[in-house]
Amino acid sequence: MSNSRRDFLKAGSAALVAGMLPVSLVKLAFAESAENFTFAYISDSHIQQIKGSKFVRNWDQGLRRAVAEANLLTPKPDFVVFGGDLAQLGSKPELDHGAEMLSALKYKTYMVMGEHDYYLDLGEYWSKLYGDHFYSFDHKGVHFVVLNSIITYDDWTYNRWESPERRMNEMAGLDNPNGSPFMVGKAQLDWLRKDLADVNSKTPVVVFSHSPIQKIYRGWNFWTEDAEDVQKLLKRFRKVNVIYGHVHQIQYNQIGNIAFNSVMSTAWPWPYPQSYALAESHLPILTVPMNRADPFDERDATGWQFMNMHTGRVDLSYNLYGNDNRTVAWNDKQKRPEDRAFQDEDARVAPQTHY
Numbered sequence: 001m002s003n004s005r006r007d008f009l010k011a012g013s014a015a016l017v018a019g020m021l022p023v024s025l026v027k028l029a030f031a032e033s034a035e036n037f038t039f040a041y042i043s044d045s046h047i048q049q050i051k052g053s054k055f056v057r058n059w060d061q062g063l064r065r066a067v068a069e070a071n072l073l074t075p076k077p078d079f080v081v082f083g084g085d086l087a088q089l090g091s092k093p094e095l096d097h098g099a100e101m102l103s104a105l106k107y108k109t110y111m112v113m114g115e116h117d118y119y120l121d122l123g124e125y126w127s128k129l130y131g132d133h134f135y136s137f138d139h140k141g142v143h144f145v146v147l148n149s150i151i152t153y154d155d156w157t158y159n160r161w162e163s164p165e166r167r168m169n170e171m172a173g174l175d176n177p178n179g180s181p182f183m184v185g186k187a188q189l190d191w192l193r194k195d196l197a198d199v200n201s202k203t204p205v206v207v208f209s210h211s212p213i214q215k216i217y218r219g220w221n222f223w224t225e226d227a228e229d230v231q232k233l234l235k236r237f238r239k240v241n242v243i244y245g246h247v248h249q250i251q252y253n254q255i256g257n258i259a260f261n262s263v264m265s266t267a268w269p270w271p272y273p274q275s276y277a278l279a280e281s282h283l284p285i286l287t288v289p290m291n292r293a294d295p296f297d298e299r300d301a302t303g304w305q306f307m308n309m310h311t312g313r314v315d316l317s318y319n320l321y322g323n324d325n326r327t328v329a330w331n332d333k334q335k336r337p338e339d340r341a342f343q344d345e346d347a348r349v350a351p352q353t354h355y
């Protein structure tokens, strides 16, 4: 554990956040009804069974560490969100083993569905453990929505594959032409329309999804087919954040009124998709590119995050394993998220050239 990490955990989130916030923002926070609060976010642990009670140790350790560190936060976060892909191939032993590790969390935990949890039995066992695939709740003046954004076309789901195992394997590949684009789907869009109908447009809205509710790179399913339909329903709100897992890397973006933030994986990092270099309109406006994953460092670019909710905006503090922590915060002048605190450029792990 580096010095900065130890200091950070000892000092806790309140001291860190207070040090970062300009006074005017704090005043603004008191003028609004929403209380400032924090929550923690752990995602994409991909717990994978090898055989019997043997699991991939490195993935286990990534999740265990996130749980242990989240439990050390002072002040305590109000809740924890798990952002999906708890399991690797959606099996009961994997979901059970992951659930057992998550049960060590000392906080209320909200669960998001990932495709690796879903495509073996279409979420049946996950539901036994955690209940609804999509739902909403209110907390301290903020409306939170949890979506299952990883469903796909019925034909692909029900007619294409000779077995559930094959279906799971096809969806588990990153760069697989046999896959199918993720979506939220009509039933959930109808539910969301109704859910948001009674919410005042001044109320901050935070959406938790697994796939990004934007179109980043279709080839890798960093993609939601009906993203625009969801964005349309969110349009009338003044402050909206979408927080998503699945991409295993730090991304942020601003589309109209909606700020997008990804969270990291506790298991492994994905590289940036090639589209980052190609289509500016699809890109998060990155102020600081992420370090490339170092293949000789098994923990590089993985970790977990805690979030500070203030004045209806979400700032993310990324707790990077084996690197300096990083903060992506709302820039009120630019009206978009940007990197606020990150590793010194001169002290970086050498980047890989990947395209």
Ligand SMILES: [Fe+2]
Pocket: 044, 046, 084, 085, 114, 246, 247, 248, 265
């Ligand atoms: Fe994942």
Ligand SMILES: [Fe+2]
Pocket: 085, 114, 115, 116, 210, 245, 246, 247
């Ligand atoms: Fe995923």
